[in-house]
Amino acid sequence: MKTLVCTILFAALCASSAWAISPKGACDRINSYSLRTECYSVIVGRYFNQAAVNECDRFVDAALTVECLDLVADEYYEEGAIAVCSRYSAATETMTCLAIVANHSFDPWLLEDCDSYTTTTRTNECLMAIRMPYMTWIEDDAWDFYYDDEYREFYDEDGYEEFYGEEEEEEWDTEEEWGFEEEPVVPTEPLDLEDLEDEPVIIIEEPIIPTEPLDLDDLEEEPIVIVEEPVVVAPPTSEPVRPTTQPVSGGEGGSCGVVNTNAQSGSLALLLLTTLVGLVALRRRG
Known part of the structure; x- marks a missing residue:
């Protein structure tokens, strides 16, 4: 009884391992060295679907296995379509079915009708x-396996990211890498300070220089104060002239007149002017 149970468990283990075979595992099962080397050259650098590889691995003829792997490489298969092809007993018929369903989509209900024939x-x-x-x-x-040409290993989606890590996008410097500088953007519309939230732009206006005479009435805030310079009068150099009365002789039929010369104290200019006028009058009448 124990022997029967062990036999069943061993058979189930073998079946499960065969059902999850990788393309490289299918090539490793080939005994012929030349066919195994050819199988490796077929799978290198190509994508594979897990269900399609399982169909190729169940062939007894190693040459047909290599041909089948070459057929299903880089092709997409739906699970339902692979299930229909797996019911074929002959290897050539299975490969024909795989070629028909590759890279196509199928309605599940119609697929069941085709499988009923x-x-x-x-x-x-x-x-x-x-x-x-x-x-x-x-x-x-679309695929479950990819064979890396450089490292000669297979990776599924999780294993590939674990081995290589996530891809990082490179940042390009336009000035250094491409050899040109970015031109500044010149705004064509008036600048609106309300749109600037972070740092408002401070606009310094140029002073307005008036071209017309300045009107003091227009200045409301600070009127311009005009200060006149005081007139400095020099002190007199001689004693002030006191008023005198001098007779003036006239001609025939004339009359005598009196010339009064009044000098203002502290004004030299007025004194000189009065003196000159008196001398001229005396000279004319003398």
Whole structure:
């Protein structure tokens, strides 16, 4: 009884390991050195779908396994379509089915109708009739394995990021890398200070120089005060002239007149002017 249980568990373990085989694992199962080397050259640097690799791995003929891996590489497969192809017993019929359903989308209900046919010929004809182009099959989630050409290892989506890390975008310096400077942006519309929230722009206006005479009535805040310079009068150099009365002789039929010369104290200019006028009058009448 224990032997039977161990046999069943071992068979289940082998089946589960075979169901989750990688492309490299499928190549490692090939005994022939030349075919195994050819298998490695087929899978290197290419994407693979897990379900499609499982179908290729179940072939007994190693040459057909290599041919199948080359067929399904870089192709997208829906899980339901792979399930229909897995029911084929012959390797060539399975590869024909895989070629039909590659990179196509299928309606689940119509796919069940195609799977209900008893012959592979009618099933293949049905699959070709209901298949629809799958336009986004080149997305990253379309495959389960990618064989790295440089490191010769397979990575799934999580393992690839764990090995290489997340990609970082490089920042380009336009002035140094490309050899040109960015031109300053000149605003074409008037600047609105309300739109500036962080740091307002301080605009310094140039002083206005008046071209017309200045009117004091227009100045309301600070009128201009005009200060006149005082007139400095020099002190007299001689004694002030006192008023005198001098007779003036006239000609025939004339009359005598009196000339009064009054000098203002402290004004030299007025004194000189009065003296000159008196002398002129005396000379004319003398």
